Amino acid sequence: MAKLLYNLGKWVYERPKRVLAFWVLAIVIMTSLALNLGINFKGDMTIPGTKSEKAGKVLQKAFGKGKDQGSIRLIFKVKDGKSFDDTSVKEAVNKLITKVQDNDKAVIAVSDPYKTGTINSTRKIGYADITYKVPADDVKNSSKNKVLNSLKITRNKGIKTELGGSVKLSGTTVEGTSEAVSIVVAFFILVITFGSLLAAGLPIVTALIGLAAGLMGVILATNFFSMSSLSISLASMVGLAVGIDYALFIVSRFRQNVSDGNEIKEALALAMGTAGSSVLFAGTTVIIALCGLSLVGVPFLGVMGLAAAFVVFSVILVSLTAVPAVIRLTGKHIAPRKKKKANVKEKNKESNLWGRFVTKHPVIIILAVILLAVGISYSALDMQLGLPDNATKPKNSTERKGYDIIAEGFGKGFNGKLVVVVDGRKAGSNSQKAIQNSANKIKDLSDIASMTPPIPNKTGKIAIINIIPKSGPNDEKTKDLVKDIRNLSSDTEKTNDVKLMVTGTTAVNIDISDKLAQALPEFAIVVLGLAFVLMTIVFRSILVPIKAVLGFLMTLGATMGFAVLTLHKGNFAELLGIPRAAPILCFIPIIAVGILFGLAMDYEVFLVSRMRENYTKTGDAKKSVTSGIKLGGTVVSAAGLIMISVFASFATNGDINLKSMGLPLAFGIFFDAFIVRMTFVPAVMALLGNKAWYMPKWLDKILPKFDIEGDSLPKEEGAA
Template sequence: MSSYLYRLGRSSAAHPWRVISAWILLVATAAALASSFGAPMRDDWDVPGARAQQGIDLLREHGVGGFASARVVVHDREGDPLPSAEIGTLTERLRGLEHVADVGPARLSGDRDTAVLTVQYAEPITHPDLMGNIEPLGGAISGTVDSGLQVELGGEVPDTAGEAFGGTGELVGVGIALLILVIALGSAVGAGLPIAAAVAGLAAGSSGIALLAATMTVSTSAPMVASMVGLGVGIDYALLLVTRHVEHLRLGHDAVESAGRAVATSGRSVVFAAVTVLVSLMGLRLAGLSTYDSFGLATAIAVVFVAAAALTLVPALCRLGGRKLLPRAVRRNRPLRTREPLTARWAARVGRKPLVWALVSLGALLVLAAPVLDLRTWPGDASSQPAGNTTRQAYDLVAAELGPGANGPLTVVVPTSATGAADEAVATLRADDRIAGLEPVVTTPDGALSIITAEPAFRPTDERTPDLIDDLRAALPASAEVTGWTPFFSDISDMLQERLWLVIAFVVGVSVLLLALMFRSVLVPLKAAAMNLLSITAAYGVLVAVFQWGWAAELIGVDQPMPISSWMPILQFAILFGLSMDYEVFLLSRIREDYLRTGDPRGSVVRGLSATGRVITSAAAIMVVVFLGFATEGDVVVKQLGLGMAVAIVLDATLVRMVLVPATMSLLGHWNWWLPGWLDRLLPTVRVEVEDEPAPERELVGV
């Protein structure tokens, strides 16, 4: 691999305009193909393994439900009874909308100042005319709004519109990332190079995702996740290569040779780091939901393209940048103050008392992870949206005027062929004090099903909801199915909690094997996996403290406590484990390289951390600001994803890489690189470290 990467880097640098032209052609061709053959993103909300899906399918078979719906909530701000004529007119306008099958009778609050109209569609929620499109509903309610009444939209169709993806935070994050790169590299030209390469790779990857959507269902959220990860790792990979290139320039090599050596050395770390990220993303397929499949494949496409851009476009741009990539003092041959790097001094300090530092760092991570014991998950609903969002206002109005359970009614479906089952179900529901009320039993037009609607005494996100659903399923007749969106969400949460351990086992197992191949060690991979799991768990703990407990939640625009989104644990684990392994590969490659050359286990840690500390710290800081940019978005699920990933990277780059790694490696000494002979013979040889390089041609003044 080393010789191939060397030739790739040297060739790219020797012919920079060919490479740049090839990338321009690639991006343009991919965009043209995506425009011609790509497909829009769409969601598939059916989950065959969910118990509630059976009831939904039954309703669909008999044409009475299981399709999209919306709620129109009308409220008089003065508290006066609503005019019936206005409600009737609004009902007729709603019935005239395309795809609407029916609009049920208005449900009035006790003081008649609030009415809820339920709009039933003849298509599933994933229909392209309905998913995320509330303009028809907005047009239908405009006359009622003009009359002075408050009208808010809730339910499935408005919920899919969600909060608009602003992008302002992400742009600010990129700007801060550019500033960090200027400080890290000491060159404005060098700072712009990693961002340019990452953006080029991401542009090609975005078109690839559109083409993927033509072959399978790709979630509408998948491009956002792919962009978040692709931009972060793309800048990291490019920064690693630029840093190594600059090192060789400062040793006196010309630009072409420096690029070849940078790709031959750090390029291997990029390759293996990207492979570990891809392995983690493939673990998402074990979650059992098509949404995760699309998340994993879309993000994998982005990672492949940004890694390719790093290995080819970066050396080409480095050749064009020439000596402008060097700090100004070096370019002008001014002497530089030579001080031992802070990371080297820090590693030496930790190495002197490794056990103390290891215990301190471990204790801090365990404290941060402690709140995870109170972790509660639930798919995000309107109650978690910002207070100004129409779906949140509709939710709050319904809860205040009709009761908290009105936002999450349970639907019990009973075949009429089961004699007496419907009456037994009604009796069971009435006897449960957790049920606040029942609507009259209705029968499908074909007479095949009896449908009972029950409202719990608490909101859908209440921690008592899963137990209520489980208890009802156990108490109701065997022929009855408890369905609706609230049971559906409960089933999804249960499924994802069970699948989480399967995903963890796969990702950790394969990653440990890859690290064993790279570093010929048993303890290093196991230790790396344990540390990554610890930092990710600590990030989960911070999410619980912020979102569930409400600690400092107002700082990120969250106005009330809420459960963690059910989508977060698996998604964040798969992404974060791969990203954490990136830094592990970057650091251990240098340590292993030094150890093989010197045989000094402690000194190699100090020198390896000294060589990589600056680039890892800069890379982590860039990743953090990019992720925090996403945490400024209005959608709470995006906030949780952005904040959780930013916290995990901070912990990984500080407590783990700067404390636990040097402390544990100092404690273990030569045992870090122990590998039984039988296992050494069994594992194929994959060398990630570099061989001794030829002596430099000359030293630059001041270096």
């Protein structure tokens, strides 16, 4: 591999303008296609085969319903001593309802709270539902804007009017602010690292080329595959971070090669053979981890992983082609001054302060890191998973205000209604009586605020019951109520030949969370097994992979512990801009496993490969550790800071989905890069000494060779 990339570096050196022209042309073509076809993000966070999904199918078939129709809920709160019975209030509400219905052909109907009785007992709070002809995802922005513009009718009369419903009024979007902030921060980090404005700008430019190519591909794919807008957010986050980092590794190695006395062309080829090999291996690891999300059995999660993997693939291609092309065109200006060979030899014997400290006190440092990881990870035992609802929207959003008004007027459980499908087809002629008897048993369950009588379909064999819990949608008591109803089904099937099934948004969210929680251990085992195999092949060692896996486990545990402390328990909520403490977004643990695994292996490869490179040349295990920290530590630290800045910038986004991803990942990168890789790893390597590189001869013979240290290059090319 090193030889192949070494030759690729020389090939690009001779054709830099052609390579860059290719990427510019590719981006132009894909952008043109995207503009012509449009952007069509669709797709819900659903999982086929869950209990709630099966109940939904029975419900649709029994009551003749097709795909769910979109709805917007108009939520009113009367102030200033008035009530819904006041003439002025009634006139304003009716005027708003009439305008919304008459002003949009997409609207089927708007319910009248006075006729439907959707006014609370104090007559201060009520709501009206707008029903559309199309599903929620297909409601056009023009229809949403008509509703928003009509709200002034009631608001001008002193009636607080907010919105809710299934139609997304403020979705997950990436407007460019997060990327812009992270790019500025990354640029300053690179300036400090390289001491050159031009050298600092190179990784930024090439990363943007790779990101643009990848994102255009994802946007084109939205016309052929069902994909939520959250997919492009994740792809942007990961693609930008690895794009800058991969270019950083190659540019840094090129500058070192020039400093060691190599000419520009040879320095570039050697950088491609060594750092380029590490980039290819590390990037492939990230892609495998992201594609592995498809194995979880959750369609929307698999699509998210594939979209992010495609962007990373584009970034790798750009890193291995456009980066050396730009280096060729700017090489003389970004290269440091060559140093005398005598000084080079003396410099290589040196180690930095951190390397000497870590190798001097390995046992103390190892114990300290383990205790720190365990202390933070302990909170992960309290982790609860869920899906975001309007309660987790920013406090100033209309959805959050509407959610709070409904909870105030009708109780917390009103925002999390449960739909129970009562299937009495097996009861035959006694189905109606059996359905009623089963409904009576449901009444005895706890945490039910209100419950409607069974509403039968035309055949009378199947009925639905609407239940409003006492607790909120993401509360544990609501989850227990869903489980209690499903457990009760075994009893009603025996005594009444009636099956009880629970569906509705709340039940769907509960099932998705449970499914992902069950899939997490299996996915983690696959990822850890993959890590062990890959590390064994690359580093020709048994103990180094074990250490890498243990380090990743500490990172994962600490990341989940931090997420629980902040997102779930609400610690530092004001500081971090968390709207409301809530269960962890259900797919975050699996996303964290996939992304952190790939990035952790990045740092492991870039740091430990420098140690192995020195060890194979000198045979001195301890000096190889200090040398690896000195030569690779600065670059890994800069890469870690860039990753943190990217994820942290997304964590500042008001959308809870992006915040729930960005915040834990930013902490996870910090913990992995600086606590695990830069502290724990060198301490363990120093403690193990030569044993760290032990490899049974029989195993070494059968494993494939993957040269990322460039061992073959000096011998074959005579490079210094």
